[in-house]
Amino acid sequence: MLDIWSHYPNVAQKLNTVSSLINEHLSTDNPDVQQLLADLSQEQGKMLRPGLFFLFAELGDNHEQNEEQLLRVAASLEILHKATLVHDDIIDDSPLRHGVVTIQSNFGKDVAVYAGDLLFTAFFELLIDTMNGMSMMKDNATAMKKLLFGELSQMHARFNQKQTIENYVENVKGKTAELFRLACLEGAYFGKSSPEITQIAASIGENIGIAFQIYDDILDYTSSSKILKKPVLEDLAQGVYTSPLLFAIAKKPQAFAPFLDKKQNISVTEIKNVSNLVHKLGGVKDAIFFAQGYTRKALEDIDKLPQNKITASIKELTTSLLNRKF
């Protein structure tokens, strides 16, 4: 769980219950998949999506809320996130995720394909448990679709030195921000906020998500493998060119071409050279400024909400996500 949640004991407590719920949902008598599912449920991420969900749920009317429903919807968000991670790790060939060996690296790609599918099924089951017959079902299907389109579109843009920053943001909106958007939207909705507040929550979620992803991409250029608990500059080697690089390329494309033209055959030293160039040309600084723009948009929207202890917490969290170390 992200350290941040220790500052919000109320949320932290609920996130623990969500973890248990996920464990429960991924437990099975089937000896063939028992270990796999146990590993999947033990792998703890930042729990950002369910955490944001609970913060936004607190905005609404406590007396009208269904605690059990809230916990299950929160679990559905984390499970959908896990499902996409398992399949992303296949694509990325990642050996590590949060410092833990990935499913595909531990059990093989084949198992990882089905493991992700099982998580999609668990997600689907939780939706049926909590919102069967509600229009929010449709919102979930749409989010899942946008998420995948974002991933596919990012894959399509691989090794494209001419990828525009607009295209990059579109992909980020899909692959990352859509689930943040859904988390905040559902938090407000199931927390029984008004439709107006629910709409603002969705917009806040999207902007937090975009800023979060841009900052994630920045950390790839500024942090170390030890702190990030995953290999750095892996995206670059795999042809996923993120904002720090795209801003730098825009300034001096000819400086990057000799390296990037090598595509997947780029060496570790050359990757280091590219990273140095990105820093030198201000790509990291530009990207930070860019991320701050989306954080600012989120903060402006938060100001439109009734100002109280909860909105102060949401504000604080939004800002702190751009100051994190991993």
Add this chain to the structure above:
Amino acid sequence: MLDIWSHYPNVAQKLNTVSSLINEHLSTDNPDVQQLLADLSQEQGKMLRPGLFFLFAELGDNHEQNEEQLLRVAASLEILHKATLVHDDIIDDSPLRHGVVTIQSNFGKDVAVYAGDLLFTAFFELLIDTMNGMSMMKDNATAMKKLLFGELSQMHARFNQKQTIENYVENVKGKTAELFRLACLEGAYFGKSSPEITQIAASIGENIGIAFQIYDDILDYTSSSKILKKPVLEDLAQGVYTSPLLFAIAKKPQAFAPFLDKKQNISVTEIKNVSNLVHKLGGVKDAIFFAQGYTRKALEDIDKLPQNKITASIKELTTSLLNRKF
């Protein structure tokens, strides 16, 4: 589409509409995935599941039926089937499916992972369109789960010369029969048959599915690549030991061990040797007898239904599935 459907013009016509519906559902403005989705929707299988669905729907009260709903539920069955095929082809590393180059072979494994996920999403969307709020949603989620457990369990049993025929049938029930079961169950349900008939339909579907898969495994030992439009004995090379082989191993395990102990390093000639041994030891004959048992169970259940033109067609189809050439 399976030739068989030409004998049922009413069903054939509906299956054409289902194909168009699938095309529609897999069309997108997104240029990155347009071609991929177009390829996915053009790949025409036997359409067995939606075909069975329509036959069972005809058992019910025509006046109470919602034609649009029937078409969409039928499409959901075929799309779920396609989703599992795309992911199976990744596991099997199959170059061909129905004589057409597979997604993973044409676009790469990475795209195939997401393509399958997109199909799961399209499946999910169709369910929301047709049965949001109905308990049948839960049946679909359960079917999807059993399907995946069947696949995972089959994967777990790879290269296991001691796999029992009971274990094989359990896996077949999951990976194949569950979707046949769902198709017949939903056909009766959305066709507005009584709960009793709906339950019998589910049981018929399961037994047809088991017989179908056993026969599919038999064809692998008796047909040619040209007729099957896919490589034969591919399962064997990949450690998936099906009923003809399992029956033969049970009779003379020591004859197979020298070949099968080589696992994935088995040569083409050795595979041919194993196949000859299977025939010699009566494995194919045993498997045919075994499949016939499930067909008989299905026919007994069909006899419990009101006897009319439709049930005669269902009977005919059930029998003909064990006489097909591919």
